[in-house]
Amino acid sequence: MNCKYQLQWYDNIPIISWLALGGKCRKCRKKIGYAEILAEVGVALLFALSFVFWPAQDQLLLLNISEIIKFVLFLALIVIDTILFIYDAKWREMPTKLLIGACAVAAVFCGVSVWQSYNLHGDYNWLSFVLGLLFLPGIYYLLYKISKETWVGGGDWILCLSIAFVLGNMWLSLFCLFISNMIGCIVMLPIVKSKKKKRVMIPFGPFLIAGFLLVFFLQDIIINFMGF
Template sequence: MTSFTLIREAYPSGFPVMSGIVGAIVGSFLGVVAERVPGMVMEEEGSSNLLFPASHCPVCKHPLAFWENIPLVSWLVLRGRCRQCRTAIPFRLFLIELFTALFFGVSAGFMPGEQGVFSLWLMASFLLPLALIDWQHQLLPDCLTQPLLWAGLLIHAFDNALPLRDALLGAVAGYLSLWLLYWAFRLATGREGLGYGDFKLLAALGAWCGWQALPVIVLVAALSGIVGYFSFNNLNKNNLSISFGPYLSFAGIAVLTAQQFGFII
């Protein structure tokens, strides 16, 4: 019996709550990643890094006090506005914290094993900011996709959940499948249908889930992408360029979760 199981049995209600609190804190940092990494990658003038400067209002530069930076609570207390200049705080930052808190809490309560829970948390901590960045900027930064790929390979190098050979083949097959699709589409139409970031993201998902799961990942991503495209297109009444990263991220989380429960090999 592992320490994870002991804690879960000792605190059947408290452990998911504690995990949710951890998730909210992680989500707060992921919001910073999603907001700052695009500027860092594109080397925008005046862009900051993940640690400096400290959290502040981007409009009036008011540095946030401790109580203004409490995940979930501060946004509600401040009613979604900066205390100094009353500029609206993006609602997406609140949603990131809320989603991560719920995801960590629910997975801690229902996932069957310690390794599965922490693998899922780690994967989601990369995929959430990647999905948000691609949604807003049509960008999947190497500084996130590459560590995600290496993390998947390293995890399978030290546990028996998936043979390392399957993880390696998954990374190679994931990259090559979209790379070949990209060139087939470009030669047929003269246009680019995918970005290189999509290749790298699917390679990372292949490293985490194995080559056997790639058809399911691509199918789930494609179907959810079609639904998302037409839904948002109808809402906005205009033609939207689709970012595939958010749907690949959703598919990766869904498939890894299904694998942990034994629904998918």
């Protein structure tokens, strides 16, 4: 960002390059920042958590092909969501190409889930899936359209669409909506209060992503809690 130095492959080795360079640019020695190294460690941690909390971990260990495909798609989604997280937190916008990429990966994930469900039970709960779409991306799309992008950003509903595809369930989508807003309130209230401004721009993508991961990892507990 400072001297326009073109990064080489050896500058992009996760964690190792940042540590080797001492967090400074190879050319001008300006500090790179902590977002990069935190993102790299964070992705590694989320990959590990994805395995530990994987809902059908037994199928993964049995090397079930469809479950492995879902796991790999989920890891790809974590990488995309991490970039969106940082982008939105830093610049308060999310690149459309990445949002569409997230939706594409999530749609394939959803397709495999549907296939699995038909294979196992001869059925899929389409009603719950469609209600999930109405609850999460639907609400954000409405807010975005009604407020002409003053309440929520244009990217939020597309991010929600990818989340609803992966969760595939109305209760989980509702929980994601609730938890994301809870996290947003807890994190942003003290900051908003200290600024004493009437209108504050809050990047909402990071909270949606945090809520999504939490609900995905704890989905069995949530579904049991709801009595299904």
